[in-house]
Amino acid sequence: LITQQNAGLSMARNAGLAYIKNDLLSIRGGDNRYIVFVDSDDYIELDGLQKCVDIFRQYDVELISFSKVMAVNPSSGERKEYAWRVFKEELIGVYTPLEIIRAKTHIPITLVWTFVAKSNFIFDNDISFIPHIFYEDGAFCTTLTMKCKHIYISDETYYNYVLSPDSIMRGAITRTKRIKQAYSYFILLCHFNALYNAEEIPEFKEFYRQNCIDNAKGMMKKVQYIGYAKDLGFSKQDIAPMRKYIPLKYRILCYNFPRIYGFRKKVRLWFMRYFGAKQ
Template sequence: MNSEKVSIIIPVYNVEKYLAECLNSAISQDHGNIEIIAINDGSTDASLSILEEFQAKHDNMIVRSIRNQGLSVARNTGLEIATGDYILFLDSDDFIEKHTASTCLKHFRQHQTDIVFFSPNVFFDGVSEDVGRKFKSESITDLQNESCPAHLFFTKSINLKKYQVSACLYIYKKNKLGNIKFHPKTLYEDCLFTTRLLLENNNVKVTCIPDKLYNRRVRPESIMTQKKQEKHVLGYLIVAEELLKLKLTKEKSETGKALNHFIQVMLSNASTTYRIVYNHKLSHHIRKRLIILYSKTRPTLRTLKNIAPYIFPELLEIINLLKAFTVNKSTGGSKF
């Protein structure tokens, strides 16, 4: 069974502290046919030296250096090089279990599936658990050991509020899904890539397994924990705009409804992040853009009630003032 090759794609940028652990986890896989592709994305620390040292010792490791262009371009470069039957992404500050590839391949054969989804083990490195709690991930227990069409997997995951967007938690067949690439120079690229992976092909099957195969490190100054900037806002907006191009957003199906809901979440995140960056203000330009994009998600009257505070955050201030007034009045206090 070792004839089945797994390509592990590792984008690398200034992670000298964590890189050896990551590479060792890929090299130590108990499956015998592994191709490791490490893309050095213009690192300025010792990352390239570490990569070259590993490459000299392991014939199945490929190292390419490119100028710094971000995670998406690095992953796409790896996809262009990959010759494996299966694609697995691994971030260079994380690591995988020794049996990751072999476990997933067993399920590919057993279930005749196209994608295997597995669970992460999230741990904190230099970040307090209070700060990192929002990164804690739960497995989708309702779907464990189930094989189903990718559309249904996406819909159920959204409805259960357990949708995992990380591309590192899905291993997939390259020959069936190899045309999907990451949107370049965009944050939250996994939200777009994984959703497209699950929805663009009607004949794709997903198997969800309970195994915690991926060890995700939550650390200071990573993409997810760094201080929010305008680029984070733009990332959410680009994801929403790209997903709205999918035909499913115009369908009245359960999957279309789930997809539109996910896009609305992206837009709500954009609004919230913008107000964090710009001291609770929402510019006319961003407000207009949000209105246009929200209107394309087929919102219901009930949904509009939930959306309104993200477009007009001033409403929240009015609501809070009214609540304070009501509480004071009921307790016999002064108005304010």
């Protein structure tokens, strides 16, 4: 049990990882150490950890993803398959990162609690969570997937996601929350832009470009509610070098006039035609 001042989910997970890394000698089992993530209001199947161990023993992989998630109604306890899958339904078995990219997996690769990793794989690659942002799963899970040699993707039932109404992702939307959402997308955009610029293999480069587009779109959707506020954490000038990732309709209007979405649709369409012609 680790106690620290509340600094958000990323810092809590990083504290856990740091503790394990510094205390490996006291943990029995040699290299047979695995790291799982379970959110406080969720639960895994009773035989979930046994499933993980069996897969690691059977296959030479550093990483497992249980792509299918069960959504749980917090009132009734009723379970049904969650609408989001980590990977495409047909991806079951052992894959390399390149094979996953070629399968045109959807972006982002997320939901950290569906991943189970060998501890030495995480620590040897110095993988951690970006602090003080939402959507930190996207960068972490993508890094896990792209840095492993092999990943086993399972369709077995493992994780139960309780749809708590007051969770971070489903709680009330406030101005403060929108600002943090926009800032989080901006930080993730910077993260994937750096990976794009450093990558030399075309297929991986395109994969990171698509991640940039996804985060740029999310960022502008949030900025349209608050504009370039002083407390946003970034400015229009900060976005400018990455403007190429913003989808065209946002690049023309929302980038220059983020609050335009407060106007009626007829007015917005006129602006779009006008500035489209200017472009």
